[in-house]
Ligand SMILES: Cc1cc2nc3c(=O)[nH]c(=O)nc-3n(C[C@H](O)[C@H](O)[C@H](O)COP(=O)(O)O)c2cc1C
């Protein structure tokens with residue numbers, strides 16, 4: 001009997017629920033039966049609720065299988081069935097699963113499909129097409145394509161990428177840098193990691209195009225140390241790209257040079273803030289710098305620097321390969337293109353959903369996510385990380401885009417959605433936000449350093465039912481001060497989760513004095 005080609009995700013999240021064990025069980029069973037297997041380790045499709053899953057190549061496409069509670073026995077029945085659709089473990093053709101078929105994958109189109117560390121596979125799936133085009137364009141034409149696409153920064157603030165690149169391009173000086181922010185500190189987010197583990201060459205391609213556009217020959221990827229697999233994969237991919245001539249001193253014989261190095265961050269949330277990240281990259285403690293000067297003018301080692309998130313840079317190759325208008329045609333209003341949304345928390349079908357901006361929160365949580373994991377009623381979703389607001393059920397029909405969320409007092413941030421069922425206590429969540437800020441504050445300015453500590457104390461008094469009306473007024477006042485007086489968005493945005501919890505779930509803040517203990 002001829003063998004099978006099998007695909008299994010090597011993504012950290014897939015491995016954490018048994019993807020390596022599944023591979024081992026398959027290999028052992030194949031050996032016992034004398035059947036040859038070719039196992040390709042891919043990135044993840046982002047369907048974490050289906051993991052560990054395997055896919056088998058068939059003439060019709062890849063058939064998916066999962067549900068191996070007893071791994072050895074499950075795998076044995078799979079071989080018995082000849083990996084056929086008749087197997088009770090069969091999910092059907094993976095590309096046809098509604099959860100995947102309904103997505104609009106541009107950035108994550110190869111993730112879960114290709115071998116992340118094969119240049120040939122990457123090339124065979126349109127990889128480096130964008131860079132190839134960019135190598136033949138002027139820097140201005142590259143920036144024009146990015147401007148036409150409407151691409152905005154995916155790391156949180158949503159700043160137009162082309163304007164940032166144009167500022168760096170026009171800044172005086174011949175040493176410039178591209179710094180990729182892969183600190184990914186927001187709760188409920190994993191898209192940066194998933195992309196770096198599953199399609200690292202895409203990020204390398206995006207950074208190289210950015211280098212060509214602004215005249216930078218050196219890039220750094222700042223990855224949090226909690227991501228050892230992403231760090232290892234990125235380093236390997238950089239070596240492979242260099243060996244294949246797509247990176248290095250003379251890219252594809254064009255005379256253009258671009259080098260990339262990976263740097264490990266030590267796991268402080270504030271090191272995701274761009275100026276603190278630059279300090280950390282310079283080998284200093286991650287403290288926020290006052291702006292101006294903007295990093296675009298005086299960034300790493302005082303040189304003009306592009307700081308972009310992983311997803312921003314990873315969107316660029318598609319824009320160059322397919323044209324700015326192709327990308328711009330996805331999305332609504334001023335939110336163009338697609339957003340990799342990350343569904344986490346108390347949700348039945350957790351994972352990564354890439355959709356054009358404008359999909360509603362309800363669609364993401366109910367249709368893609370399948371509602372709460374517990375089956376209990378939904379209570380809130382926190383969008384945009386630990387500094388994002390808590391959105392109640394009544395607002396779930398909001399389109400998920402920058403302007404719609406901002407208009408309602410929230411923010412999209414990095415696109416992470418953390419779902420809570422009715423058991424959540426929003427006063428505790430508000431306290432968590434203040435405590436998180438106190439813990440992670442860089443300490444440079446008073447409203448954040450001291451305000452967050454006082455905020456925890458005020459919430460504790462509200463929880464204890466002490467002098468509640470006064471404490472609630474004090475909390476609002478403190479939040480106004482933190483919003484207006486903080487140097488960066490760490491202190492400036494902490495009031496968002498606190499006040500959204502207070503305003504949308506006031507009942508959780510009306511504790512009777514008896515609840516004090
Ligand atoms: C406290 C704080 C933490 C942040 N963490 C991250 C992060 O982990 N990753 C990221 O890309 N941006 C983060 N940002 C946003 C960055 O400062 C910056 O806006 C972003 O990296 C710019 O890239 P973009 O334009 O591609 O979004 C953070 C901002 C603040 C205030």
Ligand code: SF4
Pocket residue numbers: 270288440441442443444445446448449486487488489490491492
């Ligand atoms: S707001 Fe907080 S984190 Fe930002 S500069 Fe001030 S002390 Fe540092």
